Amino acid sequence: MSDDNVSALQLVLTGDPTLLAIVQLSLIVSLSAVMLAAVIGVPFGALLALTRFRGREVAIVVLNAMMGLPPVVIGLAIFLLLSRSGPLGSWGLLFTPQAMVVAQTALVAPIIAALTRQTVEDLWVEYRDELAAMDVGASRRVITLIWDARFSLVTALLAGFGRAAAEVGAIIIVGGNIDGFTRTMTTAIALETSKGDLPLAIGLGMVLISIVVLINALAWGARRAGERYAG
Amino acid sequence: MNMRAPPTDLPIMFADAGIVAGAVAILDGITLTISAGSPTVLIGPNGSGKTTLLRAGMGLIPVSRGRITWGGREAAPPAHRAILFQRPVMLRRSAAGNIRYALASAGVPRAERPRRIAELTALVGLNGLERRPARRLSGGEQQRLALARALARDPAVLFLDEPTASLDPAATKAIEDLVHAIAARGVKVVMSTHDLGQARRLAGEIVLLHRGRLIERGSAADFFNAARTEEARKFIAGELLV
Numbered sequence: 001m002s003d004d005n006v007s008a009l010q011l012v013l014t015g016d017p018t019l020l021a022i023v024q025l026s027l028i029v030s031l032s033a034v035m036l037a038a039v040i041g042v043p044f045g046a047l048l049a050l051t052r053f054r055g056r057e058v059a060i061v062v063l064n065a066m067m068g069l070p071p072v073v074i075g076l077a078i079f080l081l082l083s084r085s086g087p088l089g090s091w092g093l094l095f096t097p098q099a100m101v102v103a104q105t106a107l108v109a110p111i112i113a114a115l116t117r118q119t120v121e122d123l124w125v126e127y128r129d130e131l132a133a134m135d136v137g138a139s140r141r142v143i144t145l146i147w148d149a150r151f152s153l154v155t156a157l158l159a160g161f162g163r164a165a166a167e168v169g170a171i172i173i174v175g176g177n178i179d180g181f182t183r184t185m186t187t188a189i190a191l192e193t194s195k196g197d198l199p200l201a202i203g204l205g206m207v208l209i210s211i212v213v214l215i216n217a218l219a220w221g222a223r224r225a226g227e228r229y230a231g
Numbered sequence: 232m233n234m235r236a237p238p239t240d241l242p243i244m245f246a247d248a249g250i251v252a253g254a255v256a257i258l259d260g261i262t263l264t265i266s267a268g269s270p271t272v273l274i275g276p277n278g279s280g281k282t283t284l285l286r287a288g289m290g291l292i293p294v295s296r297g298r299i300t301w302g303g304r305e306a307a308p309p310a311h312r313a314i315l316f317q318r319p320v321m322l323r324r325s326a327a328g329n330i331r332y333a334l335a336s337a338g339v340p341r342a343e344r345p346r347r348i349a350e351l352t353a354l355v356g357l358n359g360l361e362r363r364p365a366r367r368l369s370g371g372e373q374q375r376l377a378l379a380r381a382l383a384r385d386p387a388v389l390f391l392d393e394p395t396a397s398l399d400p401a402a403t404k405a406i407e408d409l410v411h412a413i414a415a416r417g418v419k420v421v422m423s424t425h426d427l428g429q430a431r432r433l434a435g436e437i438v439l440l441h442r443g444r445l446i447e448r449g450s451a452a453d454f455f456n457a458a459r460t461e462e463a464r465k466f467i468a469g470e471l472l473v
Binding site for chain 2: 126129130134136226228229230
């Protein structure tokens with residue numbers, strides 16, 4: 001193992017304050033973004049799954065396409081919105097953690113909405129006759145479908161969190177990578193690598209990979225729990 | 232269990248009812264009255280319109296022409312009707328959770344639900360399986376659970392769409408015994424089947440459909456012993472109706 005790797009491991013194991021602060025901010029930003037994206041994406045996805053209107057298929061194609069939007073483009077769009085001369089410039093959010101939350105929300109909401117739409121629509125095809133036979137009203141249908149799809153939706157949320165936690169392009173544009181204020185794991189890794197401070201970059205990389213593995217384990221666990229408890 | 236036939240949904244009257252899908256008439260000029268009493272069994276080859284007639288009787292499909300009335304009303308929410316589909320879908324919950332959901336949908340007060348769940352699981356012979364995920368039950372158990380779910384609505388009329396189509400003889404007998412028990416409690420059973428033996432065992436009244444049209448209708452004894460139409464005689468003899 002190289003000296004850089006040993007130093008990185010030491011930073012992680014000893015709980016280096018700089019590293020911990022960066023990890024903490026990253027988690028706060030990404031978790032906040034996923035929660036906001038869920039509040040927007042789950043109802044929107046369910047609505048798209050259960051309603052029929054002119055242009056619905058175009059909306060689905062656009063939504064699916066938005067899952068693959070390049071983060072730097074999202075970052076640029078949010079930057080233009082929040083910059084001094086932008087429509088939301090008076091809010092003073094640019095180069096703050098809140099701006100990073102907004103950018104990650106914009107990145108993750110389409111993923112959650114598109115996966116929710118697919119999940120709820122598939123379940124609706126299955127349940128439609130039974131719920132109609134039980135004379136279940138519209139609002140209860142939506143609640144039933146979201147509840148019965150909950151384990152799949154947890155997977156969608158975790159997929160969104162994975163995307164947010166690993167993202168760098170958007171938040172570096174709107175956050176500015178300011179030391180101690182808007183520096184997250186991914187932006188710090190990019191910066192420290194360019195500076196040649198590899199131990200911190202590698203240490204953060206270890207934490208980031210651990211988080212991604214943990215997310216996948218949770219997604220797998222949610223699916224298994226769904227199979228076990230709900231069939 | 233409080234299964235009774237309130238006068239509200241019976242008789243169900245089809246008056247020259249037709250259902251068209253595209254250019255195809257699924258049901259064509261059906262005039263039929265379903266009244267309280269012993270089970271009415273719909274028979275006929277594939278594509279004869281049995282399932283569509285059951286769904287229309289349940290109120291799930293609107294007629295393209297003619298009309299259907301329930302107890303004299305044209306728009307009657309299915310408060311006292313229930314249907315068991317040929318391939319019932321289990322909600323992603325436990326067996327008891329499926330029944331609980333149906334009870335809640337039928338407006339049964341929360342406090343009454345545990346007692347009703349116990350009654351219904353006992354009635355369909357699913358004691359001990361209440362906590363098992365419904366989708367992990369066997370085919371026969373799922374069919375019985377779907378029946379319990381339908382009965383949770385305390386129906387006056389119960390539509391059964393080929394309820395034993397994919398079941399083995401033991402599971403078929405269990406369902407047939409349940410149909411007898413349900414009918415004995417005053418619930419009007421309207422069911423479809425391909426199985427003439429089953430029709431003989433269960434039917435009080437037979438309705439033969441072919442290509443969406445009502446060919447013959449009568450008491451089971453008359454139908455099997457003195458069929459009036461050529462199609463009925465062929466069908467009883469096991470010949471193909473094409």
